[in-house]
Amino acid sequence: xxxxxxxxxxxxxxxxxxxxxxxxxxxxxxxxxxxxxxxxxxxxxxxxxxxxxxxxxxxxxxxxxxxxxxxxxxxxxxxxxxxxxxxxxxxxxxxxxxxxxxxxxxxxxxxxxxxxxxxxxxxxxxxxxxxxxxxxxxxxxxxxxxxxxxxxxxxxxxxxxxxxxxxxxxxxxxxxxxxxxxxxxxxxxxxxxxxxxxxxxxxxxxxxxxxxxxxxxxxxxxxxxxxxxxxxxxxxxxxxxxxxxxxxxxxxxxxxxxxxxxxxxxxxxxxxxxxxxxxxxxxxxxxxxxxxxxxxxxxxxxxxxxxxxxxxxxxxxxxxxxxxxxxxxxxxxxx
Ligand SMILES: C[S@@+](CC[C@H](N)C(=O)[O-])C[C@H]1O[C@@H](n2cnc3c(N)ncnc32)[C@H](O)[C@@H]1O
Numbered sequence: 001x002x003x004x005x006x007x008x009x010x011x012x013x014x015x016x017x018x019x020x021x022x023x024x025x026x027x028x029x030x031x032x033x034x035x036x037x038x039x040x041x042x043x044x045x046x047x048x049x050x051x052x053x054x055x056x057x058x059x060x061x062x063x064x065x066x067x068x069x070x071x072x073x074x075x076x077x078x079x080x081x082x083x084x085x086x087x088x089x090x091x092x093x094x095x096x097x098x099x100x101x102x103x104x105x106x107x108x109x110x111x112x113x114x115x116x117x118x119x120x121x122x123x124x125x126x127x128x129x130x131x132x133x134x135x136x137x138x139x140x141x142x143x144x145x146x147x148x149x150x151x152x153x154x155x156x157x158x159x160x161x162x163x164x165x166x167x168x169x170x171x172x173x174x175x176x177x178x179x180x181x182x183x184x185x186x187x188x189x190x191x192x193x194x195x196x197x198x199x200x201x202x203x204x205x206x207x208x209x210x211x212x213x214x215x216x217x218x219x220x221x222x223x224x225x226x227x228x229x230x231x232x233x234x235x236x237x238x239x240x241x242x243x244x245x246x247x248x249x250x251x252x253x254x255x256x257x258x259x260x261x262x263x264x265x266x267x268x269x270x271x272x273x274x275x276x277x278x279x280x281x282x283x284x285x286x287x288x289x290x291x292x293x294x295x296x297x298x299x300x301x302x303x304x305x306x307x308x309x310x311x312x313x314x315x316x317x318x319x320x321x322x323x324x325x326x327x328x329x330x331x332x333x334x335x
Contacts, residue, residue, distance in 0.1 A: 128324050131160060131324070132152075132153070132158060132159045132160060132324065133159075135158075135159035135160045135162070135163040136152070136159040138163050139159060139162055139163050139166060139188070142163075142166055142167070142170065142192075142195075143166060143188065143191045143192065143195065144191075144195075145191060145221070146221055146222060147220045147221045147222075148220075149184070149187065149188075150183065150184040150187060150217055151184065152184055155183065156183050156184040156185065157183075157184060157185045157188075157262075157264060157295060158323065158324050158325060160321075160323040160324060160327075161293065161295055161321070161323050161325070161327045162184070162185065162188050164293065164321055164323070164327060164329070165185060165188065165189060165192075165260075165262055165293055166188050166189070166191075166192045168260055168291055168293070169189060169192035169193060169196070169199075169260055170192055170195065170196065172259055172260060172291065173196055173198070173199065174193075174199055174258075174259035174260045175198070175199050175200070175257060175259065176199065176200060176202065176255060176256075176257060176258045176259060176260075177189050177193060177199065177200070177201045177202070177258075177259070177260045177261075177262070178201075178202050178203075178204070178255065178258045178260070178261045178262070178282070179201065179202070179203040179204065179261075179262045179264065180204050180247065180261070180262065180263050180264060180265045180266070180275070180278055181203075181204070181205070181262075181263075181264035181265020181266065181267075182203035182204070182205040182210060182211065182214040182229050182265075183210065183213075183214055183264075185203075185262055185264060186201060186203045186214050186217075186218065186227050186229065187214075187217050187218065187221055187223065187227075189201045189203075189227065189262070190218060190221070190223035190226045190227035191221070191223065193226050193227070194223060194226050199226075200226060200227070200228065201226060201227035201228070202227075202228050202230060202255065203227060203228070203229045203230065204230055204232045204247045204251055204252075204265070205229050205230065205231055205232065205265075206231075206232055206233050206234045206247055206265070206266050206270075208231060211229045211230075211231045214229045215229050230251040231251070232247035232248045232249075232250070232251035233247075233248050234246065234247065234248070234266055234270055235247070235248040235249075237249060237277050237281060239276065239277045239280045239281065240280055240312050241276065241280075241308060244271055244276065244277045245266075245270050245271040245274070246266065246270075246271070246274075246277040246278075246281065247265075247266065249281060252281070252282070252285060255285050256285050257285070257286075257287040258282065258285050258286050258287060258290060259286075259287045259289075259290045259291070260290065260291055260292075260293075261278070261282060261286070261290065261291070261292040261293070262292075262293050262295070263275050263278045263292060263293065263294045263295065264295045264296075268301065272301070273301050273304055273305045273308070274301070275294065275301075275302065275305055276305045276308055276309075278292070278294075279292070279309045279312070279313065279316070279330075280312060283313070286332045287332070288332060288333065288334040288335065289331065289332060289333075289334045290331075290332040291329060291330070291331055291332075292329075292330040292331075292332070293327055293328070293329055293330075294306070294327065294328040294330065295325060295327055296325050296326065297320060297325075297326035297327055297328035298325060298326030299325075299326075302326070302328070306318065306328055309330070315333040316330055316331070316332060316333065317330065317331050317333075318330040318331070
């Protein structure tokens with residue numbers, strides 16, 4: 001369309017040029033007019049192209065400016081994000097290092113407390129062991145044994161209570177010592193009576209195997225004439241608190257004026273407060289001023305037993321011996 005318009009303009013210019021100068025030389029005038037028109041149109045076209053280029057240039061400039069603005073915005077948000085990240089990292093680092101520091105302090109305190117508790121426990125254990133060794137040394141000083149002695153502690157009496165037991169026998173010269181629960185204690189008691197040259201030990205044992213074992217030990221030590229193990233199976237017994245399970249009382253029939261009693265059985269599973277019947281059952285065969293030693297007196301069961309005895313027999317006095325398993329020493333009133 002543009003080309004058609006251009007040709008129309010050039011032809012119109014040529015016709016007008018020719019009409020204006022037809023008399024002289026109309027052809028030359030037409031060519032000149034057409035050339036002029038071409039020039040004008042060319043100039044107009046160039047101007048139009050220039051305008052288009054300028055417009056394009058302006059559009060491009062606006063585009064570049066917009067891109068620069070966007071770039072700046074992106075750069076500033078990247079910087080802001082970077083700043084925020086740094087702050088966040090700093091905060092995170094601070095809070096993590098604070099948490100690590102506080103956990104480390106707590107752990108250090110716990111380790112210190114555990115170490116102190118452990119050191120305390122070891123000291124107490126060493127003290128206990130030392131006391132047991134002292135008691136053993138005293139025992140072997142008081143008693144000249146003739147054969148290997150059975151182990152103490154655990155199920156057997158500990159050296160501290162064995163020493164009190166032996167010392168009690170040596171001090172009181174009893175005619176009869178009665179044990180509830182045989183074992184190592186029977187051997188030590190028999191040695192003490194043997195040293196005194198008079199008296200006897202009767203040990204109640206509910207279990208055939210342990211009865212045989214203790215008898216064999218008495219034989220080994222040459223003490224069978226002094227100590228006797230009586231098999232007394234567990235049987236029901238009537239006591240002030242009701243019906244209990246205890247040693248068969250038939251084993252006590254010939255006993256009277258018992259002056260020293262060791263209460264170390266029957267075992268705990270026999271009955272709740274298994275050793276409770278000892279005092280109400282033996283009460284009538286105890287000599288005035290007799291001494292009873294109750295082992296394991298620190299256990300809740302034995303504490304309850306002691307409370308029962310006190311309420312049933314308030315005149316029976318008792319003191320606590322500072323032994324590793326706790327021993328209660330009870331004294332029968334003399335009148
Ligand atoms: C505390 S023990 C008596 C210990 C004894 N007075 C002594 O000094 O060796 C009470 C009863 O437990 C039983 N007994 C002893 N040693 C035992 C063991 N190692 N395991 C299970 N029962 C045991 C026996 O029947 C014993 O009469």
